[in-house]
Amino acid sequence: MVTSLTGAARSASRGQPDIVAAWEQWQPTVLLVEDDPGDALLVEELVADGALKMDLRWVRSMTEAAETLAGQVPDCVLLDLHLPDAQGLEAVSRVRELADQVAVVVLTGLAEEQTGLAAVAAGAQDYLVKGRVEPELFGRAVRYAIQRKHAEQAAVALRASAMQAQENARLERGLLPRPLLRAEGVRVVARYRPGRAQALLGGDFYDIVQSADGTVHALVGDVSGHGPDEAALGVALRIAWRTLVLSGITGAEQMSRLEELLMAERARDEVFATLVSLAAVPGEQEARVVRAGHHGLLRRTGEDVEWVEVPGGPALGMVPGGAWWPTAELPVPAGSSVMLFTDGLFEGHVDHGPERLGEEGLLALAREGAGLDAEPFVDRLIERAETLAEARGGLADDVAVVHLNWN
Structure with missing residues (x-):
């Protein structure tokens, strides 16, 4: 009644x-x-x-x-x-x-x-x-x-x-990483945007750590699905990655350890995670990249931006115990920078139709702002992607971005 x-x-x-x-x-x-x-x-x-x-x-x-x-x-x-x-x-x-x-x-x-x-x-x-x-x-x-x-x-x-909600927000803000940099000369711009109807923290994750020998390590990853379980798994993977980096474990062995953690912590057997891990020594004109089912990255050189794909292995959890992740050498000329990001940045719809921005569309947006400094470049790119997706309610997926320059 x-x-x-x-x-x-x-x-x-x-x-x-x-x-x-x-x-x-x-x-x-x-x-x-x-x-x-x-x-x-x-x-x-x-x-x-x-x-x-x-x-x-x-x-x-x-x-x-x-x-x-x-x-x-x-x-x-x-x-x-x-x-x-x-x-x-x-x-x-x-x-x-x-x-x-x-x-x-x-x-x-x-x-x-x-x-x-x-x-x-x-x-x-x-x-x-x-x-x-x-x-x-x-x-x-x-x-x-x-x-x-x-x-x-x-x-x-x-x-x-x-x-x-306030307590959850405080907790989630505490779970977002703070870059651990030990020396000057490394410039980092990191951004995190949750998808619509999401909390402050979703299944995407990122981290930046500089080890004792000066090597800069960066990580961007994406857990399949949305919700608190995926967010918790993303945080667990990020923390495990930082621990492995500080312990000197990199490359394929690092991916194997992360996959073991994912399989132990995931709520359902079908959950997987894609990620890309980058390591670079300040002053050197290359980076070592390990890719697990993740898409490519952007490399900025002068007024140009290009989409770069490097060899990689499957997503974590897709081939348990039977996968291998090669380490690829990525040339990064002096004055260049690299941007890692999750697919939420380019999977948003354009206008009212079914068309998505896609990799080519994101590259076109990036080239429009190629001459900008790092921070306005990243913010403009995210803002333009969000604007294009506004007709369909904005970006539906989480977005994590790490923009790096070390030389």
Whole structure:
């Protein structure tokens, strides 16, 4: 009954008559807790004479009320404060303990208005003075009490949701990496964009570490699927990669260790991960690249940008225990830079049609901003890809980007 009323109330934009009709059809369930038969009769007459029809049930004590509330929770409790087994504000507290989601309207005597106010302060939604209430006022008070209780519950749920979202955001921000660079001369621009309807952290991941010998290591990867399990797996792979790098384990052995972790941690057997790992010594004009099922990368030299594919092996988890990942040498002339990224950057739709930006489209966008410095180049590229995909709701997949220059 309450659900249908709430749905009807949402249609307020269709006009006031709809809301009035919804109230007229609505019949709330009300539990009267009153030990005096005379006062109970007065309440029954108010219900009978009022425009708002109610499904009224009468019990004489808090014990009977507890039994009733344990079986079926009403929309509202009409509560006398002088019961044989509960007195004053104790009665309000008992009802709230038994069914905190129920609206409570306290019934008081002529000389007990202060007690009624105290009951409202203690959690009741309203109070009525016995013998001083007209049928229409009585029905309106019950209706408003129920509405007020629903509003209070919605506000509490909203606050709890906001607090949880803030805690999740703080946690996810803490899980994003901070580049570990030991010396000057290395310039890094890293960006992370979650896909639409995603949290701050998705299945894409990246990291940058400079080992003790000065070698700069960079990683970009993508766990298949979306959701908290994929995000957790991405974080686990990133942390494992950093640990392996600092332990001096690189190349095919590094990929094998990461695949072992993926197979142990993945929630489903069909989950896999693509990634590309790059290692370069500052001042040298080449980089060592290991690619596991990942697409190519961008190499920027002067005013030119080119798409580069290097030899690689399968995605992690696709051929468990039977894969090999070669290390490829990538020439990087002096003054050049390399950009690693996940496929979310070029898989967004263009306009309203089924066409996607694709690798060629991304390369064209990159060449438009080829003359920009590293940071504006990366930001412009992501912004242009997002703009092209706006007609279909923006980029649906996560995007991780690492732009590196070491010479």
